[in-house]
Structures are given as C-alpha cells and as structure tokens.
Amino acid sequence: MSLQALTEMSNRYGRNPDYVLAGGGNTSYKDAQYLWVKASGMKLATIEPEGFVKLSRARLNAIFEHTYSADPDTREAQVLADMLDARCPGEEKKRPSVEALLHNLIPDAYVLHLHPTVVGGLVCGKDGRKVFEQLFSDRAIWIEPTMPGYYLSTVVKAASEAFEQAHGKTPAYIFLENHGVFTGGDSVEAVDAAWKYMEEKLAACGEFPVWDDTQLDDFDIPRAASIAPAIRGLTGGTVTFMRT
Numbered sequence: 512m513s514l515q516a517l518t519e520m521s522n523r524y525g526r527n528p529d530y531v532l533a534g535g536g537n538t539s540y541k542d543a544q545y546l547w548v549k550a551s552g553m554k555l556a557t558i559e560p561e562g563f564v565k566l567s568r569a570r571l572n573a574i575f576e577h578t579y580s581a582d583p584d585t586r587e588a589q590v591l592a593d594m595l596d597a598r599c600p601g602e603e604k605k606r607p608s609v610e611a612l613l614h615n616l617i618p619d620a621y622v623l624h625l626h627p628t629v630v631g632g633l634v635c636g637k638d639g640r641k642v643f644e645q646l647f648s649d650r651a652i653w654i655e656p657t658m659p660g661y662y663l664s665t666v667v668k669a670a671s672e673a674f675e676q677a678h679g680k681t682p683a684y685i686f687l688e689n690h691g692v693f694t695g696g697d698s699v700e701a702v703d704a705a706w707k708y709m710e711e712k713l714a715a716c717g718e719f720p721v722w723d724d725t726q727l728d729d730f731d732i733p734r735a736a737s738i739a740p741a742i743r744g745l746t747g748g749t750v751t752f753m754r755t
C-alpha cells in the first residue's frame with residue numbers, strides 16, 4: 512500500500528536528526544488523481560497514514576489556470592482557500608502543507624522535502640551556487656529565496672519547464688537557496704537512490720561550503736528550531752531561519 516510506504520519513508524528520514532534541521536520537511540505520494548501530502552503540524556518522525564491530507568490533483572492543477580489578486584497577502588489567502596477546497600471529502604479537518612502545490616508539480620510518485628545539514632552547507636554556503644553549478648547543473652535546478660507557497664510554486668514551475676526544454680528531462684533535485692531540497696522517485700527505492708547520490712556527490716566535494724557555527728553564536732539555534740514548527744502551524748507557511 513503506497514500510503515504505508517510513504518509513512519515508512521517519512522518516519523525513516525524524519526528520525527534522522529541530520530536531515531531535519533529546524534524540525535521541518537514534508538513528504539507526499541501521488542497517483543494520477545490524488546495527492547497525499549503531509550498535513551501541517553505533523554512531524555515526519557512520527558506521522559501515521561492519517562497524518563496525510565488527500566487532495567484532488569485536478570483542483571490543484573486548476574490553481575495555475577486562475578488569475579489571483581496582485582496583492583501578495585490577498586493572493587495567498589485566495590490560493591489557500593482553493594487549496595483547502597481541493598481536499599477530498601472527509602479530509603476537512605486537516606490542513607495541507609503550504610508546499611502542496613510544489614509537491615503536486617513534481618512528476619515523481621514519491622516526493623521528499625528536507626532541510627539536511629549537508630544540503631544546508633550547499634544552499635546556505637557562500638559559494639553554494641557555484642558548487643551547485645559544478646555538481647548538479649545537469650540534473651537539478653536552483654531557486655533563489657522567494658515567498659513560500661503559491662509564488663514559490665510558480666517560480667519552480669517556470670524553472671522546471673526551462674530545465675526540461677534544455678535537458679529533455681525533468682530536474683531530479685530542486686535546491687531552494689537558504690532552505691533545503693526537494694527530490695523524488697516513482698518508488699521509495701528510487702527516492703533512496705536519488706538521496707544517496709546527492710549525499711555522495713556533496714560528501715565528495717572537496718571545497719564543500721560548511722556551516723560556520725561560530726558565526727551563529729548570537730543566535731539560539733535550538734530555540735529557533737523549537738519555535739519554527741509552532742509558527743508554521745499558526746501561519747500555514749514555511750519558516751526559514753535566515754541571517755541577514
């Protein structure tokens with residue numbers, strides 16, 4: 512049963528502290544008609560099959576056909592209403608992850624989004640973009656920091672389409688600057704293989720940009736990590752810890 516496989520995959524990755532910086536991340540499974548995505552407030556480490564929200568993919572796809580308000584706050588509220596309307600009967604009590612639209616865009620059956628420490632070194636590193644170009648430009652896209660939710664999904668959609676035109680395939684990884692990574696596969700084994708490939712590539716990188724913890728002395732990282740899920744739960748948004 513695919514929802515069971517999704518749950519097991521989510522628990523396995525969610526329990527690894529190296530993979531879930533700041534407690535976040537989300538996962539999904541899709542078939543032709545439906546998307547099951549982690550509900551807001553659920554933890555990957557302990558999520559059960561009921562912790563996923565079942566959404567109509569036709570309804571999610573229709574969101575990209577609509578014209579929404581130019582005002583960002585109004586627009587996100589309108590999109591959220593349409594996303595909630597995409598829930599299947601019986602799912603009304605759950606709130607889908609704000610990144611449900613992005614999960615729906617990725618063609619793979621299983622999708623994994625995490626904030627691993629090793630990826631943090633890449634996407635938050637000073638030379639991260641350069642290292643990305645060297646290691647992944649033929650199989651991945653890099654997305655600059657942008658508003659989460661609908662706007663991010665439109666940016667990723669355009670970048671994925673451009674990548675597909677240039678390379679004749681969809682990107683295997685989506686690296687979000689200052690944030691984390693999305694990857695996927697049509698089986699859990701394929702997701703694991705994609706994940707392993709990425710980790711090995713990053714580990715083999717001699718000039719790998721590392722977190723400089725000494726620069727973070729004046730920030731209480733564990734506290735930020737414990738607060739982030741609460742803010743996410745309240746806002747339905749993605750919480751990213753950034754130094755500016």
Ligand SMILES: [Zn+2]
Binds near residue numbers: 535624625626690691
């Ligand atoms: Zn995230």
